[in-house]
Amino acid sequence: MHxxxxxxxxxxxxxxxxxxxxxLCALAxxxxxxxxxxxxxxxxxxxxxxxxxxxxxxxxxxxxxxGSYIKLxxxxxxxxxxxxxxxxxxxxxxxxxxxxHVPLHGAITNAVPQWFCFLTSPPDxxxxxxxxxxxxxxxxxxxxxxxxENIHAETSExxxxxxxxxxxxxxxxxxxxxxxxxxxxxxxxxxxVLCPNIHTLxxxxxxxxWGGFQIPDEAxxxxxxxxxxxxxxxxxxxxxxxxxxxxxxxxxxxLRRLLLLLPNRLGPGPDLPSHNIFLQLRTLYIRAxxxxxxxxxxxxxxxxxxxxxxxxxxxxxxxxxxxxALVDMSSLISLQCKHLEFLWIFSLxxxxxxxxxxxxxxxEPYQSFYQLRVVALQTSFSLALADNDFEDMVxxxxxxxxxxxxxxxxxxxPVHLTLRGVTALLHHCPKLKxxxxxxxxxxxxxxxxxxxxxxxxxxxxxxxxxxxxxxVSESSDVAAYLSIxxxxxxxxxxxxxxxxxxxxxxxxxxxxxxxxxxxxHNTDEIILSxxx
Numbered sequence: 001m002h003x004x005x006x007x008x009x010x011x012x013x014x015x016x017x018x019x020x021x022x023x024l025c026a027l028a029x030x031x032x033x034x035x036x037x038x039x040x041x042x043x044x045x046x047x048x049x050x051x052x053x054x055x056x057x058x059x060x061x062x063x064x065x066x067g068s069y070i071k072l073x074x075x076x077x078x079x080x081x082x083x084x085x086x087x088x089x090x091x092x093x094x095x096x097x098x099x100x101h102v103p104l105h106g107a108i109t110n111a112v113p114q115w116f117c118f119l120t121s122p123p124d125x126x127x128x129x130x131x132x133x134x135x136x137x138x139x140x141x142x143x144x145x146x147x148x149e150n151i152h153a154e155t156s157e158x159x160x161x162x163x164x165x166x167x168x169x170x171x172x173x174x175x176x177x178x179x180x181x182x183x184x185x186x187x188x189x190x191x192x193v194l195c196p197n198i199h200t201l202x203x204x205x206x207x208x209x210w211g212g213f214q215i216p217d218e219a220x221x222x223x224x225x226x227x228x229x230x231x232x233x234x235x236x237x238x239x240x241x242x243x244x245x246x247x248x249x250x251x252x253x254x255l256r257r258l259l260l261l262l263p264n265r266l267g268p269g270p271d272l273p274s275h276n277i278f279l280q281l282r283t284l285y286i287r288a289x290x291x292x293x294x295x296x297x298x299x300x301x302x303x304x305x306x307x308x309x310x311x312x313x314x315x316x317x318x319x320x321x322x323x324x325a326l327v328d329m330s331s332l333i334s335l336q337c338k339h340l341e342f343l344w345i346f347s348l349x350x351x352x353x354x355x356x357x358x359x360x361x362x363x364e365p366y367q368s369f370y371q372l373r374v375v376a377l378q379t380s381f382s383l384a385l386a387d388n389d390f391e392d393m394v395x396x397x398x399x400x401x402x403x404x405x406x407x408x409x410x411x412x413x414p415v416h417l418t419l420r421g422v423t424a425l426l427h428h429c430p431k432l433k434x435x436x437x438x439x440x441x442x443x444x445x446x447x448x449x450x451x452x453x454x455x456x457x458x459x460x461x462x463x464x465x466x467x468x469x470x471x472v473s474e475s476s477d478v479a480a481y482l483s484i485x486x487x488x489x490x491x492x493x494x495x496x497x498x499x500x501x502x503x504x505x506x507x508x509x510x511x512x513x514x515x516x517x518x519x520x521h522n523t524d525e526i527i528l529s530x531x532x
Contacts, residue, residue, distance in 0.1 A: 001033070011037040043090035047097075052087045053115060056080045072115045078123075085127040094129060094166070095136040098159065116158040120165065128165050135171055137163050138205065139178035160185040167194040172232075175202030177239075183219040192229040199232050204239035204261075215240045224248045235259075243269050243300075250277040250301065259285040262293035269300035281306055284337075288313040291325045291347070298332040308342035309333060323381070327361045334365035343369075344376040360389055367396045373431075378406035385417045385438075391424035400429040401461075404436040407468060413438060415471060419481065420445045426459040426485055436466030436493065442473040444481045462486040466493035472502045479506050 004010055015037050018024055028038035046052075050070050053059050057080055058073040076084070122128050139159060160182060167174075174195060178186075192198075203223075204215055215223075224244035227233075228251040236249060237259040247270060249255060258281055284306050288294045291313045303309075311329070326347055333343075343366060362377060375397065385405070394400070403425065407413045417439040426432060465486065472478060482489070494503045 001031075006033050008033075008037055012040075015041050040090055043087060045093040045095070046091045047095045049096065049115065049119075052084060055083050055087065058118075070115070072118050075118050081123055081127050084119075084122075085130070088127075088129040089131050091129055091132060093134040094132055095134075097138045098140060116155070116162055120158050120161045122165065125165055125168070130168075130170070132166060132168070132170055134173035134200075135166055136175040136202075137166070137177070138175070139182060141179050156182050157185050164194075167191065169195065169197055171195045172197055173200040174198050175237075177202070177205035180214060180216050180219075183216055186219070188219050189222045189226050191223070192226045196230065197232050198230050200235040201227075201230070201233060202237045217242075220245060228252050241266070243267075246297075246300075254280055256280050257283040257285075260287070260297075262286060262288035262297065264289045264293060266293045266296040266300075269296065277301060278303055278305065283308040283342075285310045286312065290314050291329055294329055295325075295332055298329070298336050302336045304336070304338055306337045307339045309337060309340060310342075310344045310346075312346040314347075323361075326379070330362050330365045334369070339371070340366065340369050341371050342374040343372065344374065344378075346376075346378040347380070360385075360393055363393060367393070370396065371399060372397045373399055374402040375400065376402065376404040376406070378404070381407075384414065385421070387418055387421040387424065390417060390421045391428070394425050395428040397429060399431055401431050402434045403429065403432060404434070404466065405438070406436060407438060413469075415440045418443070418445070419478075423457050423485060426462065427457045430459060431461055432459060433461050434464040434466075435462070436468065438468050438470050440471055441467070441478055441482075442471050444475075444477045457485060459486055460488050462489055464491045464493065465489055467499075467503060468493075469495045469497045469499055470503075471499055472506060474502050474505055482506075 011034065015024065015027065018027075018041075021042065024038050024042050027034045028042060029035075030038075043051075053070045053072065054061075056072065056076060058076065060071050060073050061068050062071045119128070159178075163176070163186070174191070220240050220242055221244055224242060225248065227245065228248045230252065232254060233252045234254050235257040236252075236255065238245065239261045241260050241262055243266065246260075249258065255278065258278075278301070281303060282305065284303055286294060286297070286309075288311070294311060294313050311333075313329075326345070330345070333340075345362075362379075363375065366372060366375070394403070397403075415438050417437060419439065419441055422437065422439050423445065425435065425437075492503055494500055
């Protein structure tokens with residue numbers, strides 16, 4: 001064996017590139033030099049307690065109709081605890097989900113595993129995962145006592161006690177998601193004291209929120225009062241949002257990424273200091289049940305340092321009010337976020353009719369944002385867009401790298417944009433790499449250089465073009481025109497429908513390479529591969 005393969009540090013770097021657990025297991029059995037670095041990687045991430053439990057003397061495999069589970073026949077001996085400490089000390093990331101239909105005692109089902117009662121009394125807290133860096137602790141909402149008759153109070157206490165034992169200053173990432181009744185046993189305000197070095201925090205879960213099992217108001221209030229004490233906090237994803245929590249996060253001095261799930265309405269926000277809030281925040285991701293809570297948030301305070309915004313929200317059923325709500329929200333964002341580089345708005349419209357909308361009012365507030373790199377608008381409106389207005393709009397964004405106008409849920413929207421509008425986009429945005437538009441590709445403009453008399457419009461950065469259900473001619477003139485415009489185009493995204501075959505047979509590729517299309521009539525992407 002080559003001497004470099006006996007160097008532990010080199011082996012760990014090489015083995016970290018291996019994603020298959022079975023391969024790591026095989027390496028661990030190969031030789032002494034490979035054993036320790038491979039074994040450490042095997043145990044680095046754990047998604048259940050069973051791999052540790054099966055090494056303990058009281059462990060018994062119990063068969064049942066829907067599979068099998070591990071049961072501990074008696075409490076752990078000193079040797080067993082030493083095994084737990086040895087194996088759990090290798091774990092850096094622990095992701096555990098407690099689900100229903102796991103027996104607690106003989107005839108009782110719908111409860112958490114029986115081994116919890118034995119693991120909540122270690123000789124010392126250092127026996128359980130002393131080197132843990134990332135913890136994801138999720139309790140299934142079906143274990144909530146309101147929906148499960150057979151769950152016992154002592155079981156809830158054991159679940160929370162085990163959670164507390166896993167908390168410590170070594171943690172840098174924490175996610176906890178559990179039904180509301182479990183919080184009566186959890187001292188949630190102690191988390192910043194127990195885990196002062198957290199960088200990433202996930203609060204609650206979408207499934208629990210939808211099921212009405214969210215964090216009780218009092219528990220959320222208690223946590224909101226202390227969360228700003230996490231001085232290293234950089235990323236927060238919260239499925240439970242209140243003004244108290246937002247006010248506290250506004251004081252987190254290192255917070256850079258904030259992901260929020262907003263309720264239908266937040267209401268008027270409390271007063272905030274006019275300075276020293278969200279100083280380091282750069283990314284704001286919002287999912288809202290209505291546009292109202294979004295506007296409540298943006299009226300509340302400025303996000304002046306934010307450069308990336310993603311908003312996903314539902315709009316009013318009335319089409320007129322929907323459009324105005326979207327325009328109003330865009331105006332607020334542009335007023336409160338002066339350094340935007342990334343903007344993605346996904347707005348749902350629930351109605352049987354497909355209203356037509358002019359996208360320029362939705363995007364016009366951002367015309368002064370010269371630095372924009374990503375612009376995406378995904379709506380259920382049929383976006384009426386003409387060449388001249390489109391050119392006037394995109395020329396304001398010379399640094400644009402991604403531009404998408406999606407028609408969500410509309411199979412055959414009317415098309416107003418032509419290849420001349422696409423040419424304008426490529427001409428004014430030379431850094432563009434990916435774009436999606438609906439346009440009429442059945443006719444080639446009169447001149448190949450419609451925007452410049454001296455220079456052929458040729459964008460060498462574009463690799464992806466989404467066309468949705470755009471009409472296209474199978475003419476070689478159209479193929480030649482697109483090949484000149486985008487010589488390095490590799491993927492065309494097309495929606496299943498009338499024009500799929502026409503796009504499939506269109507020979508759009510540089511003359512200097514051979515190309516082929518991978519896919520069939522129902523593909524979502526046509527891949528242009530050199531020399532295939």
